[in-house]
Amino acid sequence: MARIDVRKTYKLYIGGAFPRSESGHSYEVTDSKGKFVANASLASRKDVRDAVVAARKAFGPWSARTAYNRSQILYRIAEVMEDRRPQFEEAVKQSEGGTAAAARGQVDAAVDRLVWYAGWADKLAQVIGNANPVAGPFFNHTAPEPTGVVGVLAPQSSSLLGLVSVVAPAIVTGNVAVVVSSYARPLPAVTFAEVLATSDVPGGVVNILTGDAAVLAPWLAAHMDVNAIDLCGVAGSAELATSLEVAAADNLKRVRRAPDAEPDWTLDPGLSPMTAFVEHKTVWHPIGI
Amino acid sequence: MSTTAPTDPAPGLAAYSEVTAGEASLRRFLHGLPGVDQVGAEARAAGLGTRSIKTTAKAWALDLAIRMVDLTTLEGQDTPGKVRALASKALRPDPADPSCPSVAAVCVYGDLVGEVKAVVGSEVNVAAVATAFPSGRASMAVKLADTRDAVAAGADEIDMVIDRGAFLAGHYLQVFEEIVATREACVRPDGSHAHLKVIFETGELQTYDNVRRASWLAMLAGADFIKTSTGKVQPAATLPVTLVMLEVVRDFREATGVQIGVKPAGGIRTAKDAIKYLVMVNEIAGDDWLDPDWFRFGASTLLNDLLMQRTKMTTGRYSGPDYFTLD
Numbered sequence: 001m002a003r004i005d006v007r008k009t010y011k012l013y014i015g016g017a018f019p020r021s022e023s024g025h026s027y028e029v030t031d032s033k034g035k036f037v038a039n040a041s042l043a044s045r046k047d048v049r050d051a052v053v054a055a056r057k058a059f060g061p062w063s064a065r066t067a068y069n070r071s072q073i074l075y076r077i078a079e080v081m082e083d084r085r086p087q088f089e090e091a092v093k094q095s096e097g098g099t100a101a102a103a104r105g106q107v108d109a110a111v112d113r114l115v116w117y118a119g120w121a122d123k124l125a126q127v128i129g130n131a132n133p134v135a136g137p138f139f140n141h142t143a144p145e146p147t148g149v150v151g152v153l154a155p156q157s158s159s160l161l162g163l164v165s166v167v168a169p170a171i172v173t174g175n176v177a178v179v180v181s182s183y184a185r186p187l188p189a190v191t192f193a194e195v196l197a198t199s200d201v202p203g204g205v206v207n208i209l210t211g212d213a214a215v216l217a218p219w220l221a222a223h224m225d226v227n228a229i230d231l232c233g234v235a236g237s238a239e240l241a242t243s244l245e246v247a248a249a250d251n252l253k254r255v256r257r258a259p260d261a262e263p264d265w266t267l268d269p270g271l272s273p274m275t276a277f278v279e280h281k282t283v284w285h286p287i288g289i
Numbered sequence: 290m291s292t293t294a295p296t297d298p299a300p301g302l303a304a305y306s307e308v309t310a311g312e313a314s315l316r317r318f319l320h321g322l323p324g325v326d327q328v329g330a331e332a333r334a335a336g337l338g339t340r341s342i343k344t345t346a347k348a349w350a351l352d353l354a355i356r357m358v359d360l361t362t363l364e365g366q367d368t369p370g371k372v373r374a375l376a377s378k379a380l381r382p383d384p385a386d387p388s389c390p391s392v393a394a395v396c397v398y399g400d401l402v403g404e405v406k407a408v409v410g411s412e413v414n415v416a417a418v419a420t421a422f423p424s425g426r427a428s429m430a431v432k433l434a435d436t437r438d439a440v441a442a443g444a445d446e447i448d449m450v451i452d453r454g455a456f457l458a459g460h461y462l463q464v465f466e467e468i469v470a471t472r473e474a475c476v477r478p479d480g481s482h483a484h485l486k487v488i489f490e491t492g493e494l495q496t497y498d499n500v501r502r503a504s505w506l507a508m509l510a511g512a513d514f515i516k517t518s519t520g521k522v523q524p525a526a527t528l529p530v531t532l533v534m535l536e537v538v539r540d541f542r543e544a545t546g547v548q549i550g551v552k553p554a555g556g557i558r559t560a561k562d563a564i565k566y567l568v569m570v571n572e573i574a575g576d577d578w579l580d581p582d583w584f585r586f587g588a589s590t591l592l593n594d595l596l597m598q599r600t601k602m603t604t605g606r607y608s609g610p611d612y613f614t615l616d
Binding site (some may be wrong): 048049052056219222223224225226247251252 | 407605606607608609611612
């Protein structure tokens with residue numbers, strides 16, 4: 001007798017738990033050829049609200065961890081991803097199409113990117129921080145500090161490498177993230193959430209919502225308790241991006257603007273994804289005391 | 290509300306004079322009260338908690354809840370400056386929005402009544418905890434002196450704790466007489482009296498039956514309000530406990546014609562919780578109690594969440610804790 005398929009409905013990832021959408025809604029996820037794969041929760045504005053609360057709660061402890069410890073945790077995410085490589089490869093191939101080799105290449109690149117960012121945790125302050133020469137008997141230091149809760153609209157087409165490339169730089173400096181995944185290709189993000197839940201990342205540091213960025217982003221952009229927003233996921237829709245920038249201006253959010261088109265994620269990202277979400281703190285300290 | 294002159298007991302109350310005449314009759318009466326169906330009460334409270342209150346009704350409920358808050362700070366570390374800041378917040382909870390109502394009262398320890406009074410004047414009531422709060426473990430003379438001090442300092446309301454030890458040991462008359470004596474200590478030289486709230490510390494009373502008995506005991510002794518908890522013991526206020534107390538005040542008014550207020554305190558932190566309580570007040574006691582004179586929330590962090598929800602309703606975007614003062 002033929003076995004009956006298990007038709008899965010994936011859930012959201014908020015505050016270290018996997019709740020259903022508060023709205024109770026879900027949507028069908030299809031593969032690159034339009035065939036049904038699974039259901040994913042359709043996040044609502046109230047899920048955004050809950051995710052921001054969870055993220056805010058996690059921000060204090062996460063930003064207080066040593067850079068070295070954050071580095072270890074990012075490296076641990078890479079390790080656990082490595083363990084679940086077949087699942088990621090299948091999810092990427094299913095959602096983006098292309099060959100198995102291409103999918104494998106994307107998973108490789110995503111794991112490597114995490115390792116790369118993990119290395120930056122305790123080095124960024126050395127590179128972009130400074131000891132400033134001042135005209136007086138003072139030590140004067142400038143050091144980067146995390147901005148706070150960062151809303152991240154993950155890229156729509158690069159479902160894994162793109163996702164990792166926007167989430168890792170936000171959290172490695174001590175920020176916490178509320179991520180809206182790709183609408184049409186959410187499954188690699190769901191698997192990534194499962195990896196996060198099992199790799200020492202404290203609950204609430206990364207929250208992943210599957211759903212429509214056009215619906216969720218305005219709430220995230222206008223939210224007074226969100227400190228920064230990365231608009232990558234609305235690349236190409238200039239009008240929406242502009243309206244989000246206007247909404248974000250209300251509480252002077254840091255905005256990483258939407259590119260005209262999704263960048264080539266395989267290129268060296270440089271430091272700007274990290275430096276976009278840090279605040280420079282300058283400290284004066286008298287010499288000799 | 291805090292200045293009603295003491296009058297003869299209401300005619301309905303007189304019928305209970307025999308009950309309170311002695312230890313035996315009081316025990317017989319309290320133990321003769323029908324028991325509380327624990328499962329039923331909890332299910333009813335949970336059921337009422339699922340009501341959905343939206344849009345204009347929610348806006349109305351939020352404003353009402355703000356007007357019902359007894360903004361409370363009862364810490365050993367309370368400084369005069371901190372208490373004055375809290376009092377200013379009680380007057381104008383949201384300085385950015387003049388349409389936001391004041392809270393009902395500021396609740397502090399007795400020695401800080403003057404500090405609050407200096408800020409709020411008569412716009413907001415000042416409530417003082419008394420009678421060796423929170424444990425209630427002191428001699429009667431000390432408890433009464435504590436109460437008189439607070440009243441003399443200008444407290445509009447007195448929150449007293451009952452002697453839970455005596456109550457649990459079954460010395461009901463002793464508890465009754467303590468409440469009566471404290472009620473007398475609340476009388477001012479001009480004959481008016483400070484409102485008396487009686488705290489049961491329901492977390493220490495063990496059963497809903499005891500909550501019902503304590504409620505009747507306090508109301509017969511002349512309490513103006515019955516209050517769940519000090520906020521120092523877990524569990525503090527819960528929906529089922531408040532449900533039992535609301536049933537009692539409803540029954541008491543039917544029996545005697547005297548209306549008594551209810552104040553859940555401790556553990557109510559979100560606007561959502563507050564609205565659940567308001568739904569319960571309306572459904573159990575009736576809308577006569579939907580008024581700051583008859584229902585209060587003893588809380589400190591609740592106010593900020595109410596303000597955040599209120600701001601969300603007026604601006605259409607989610608607000609954050611950065612925009613409201615820490616208590």
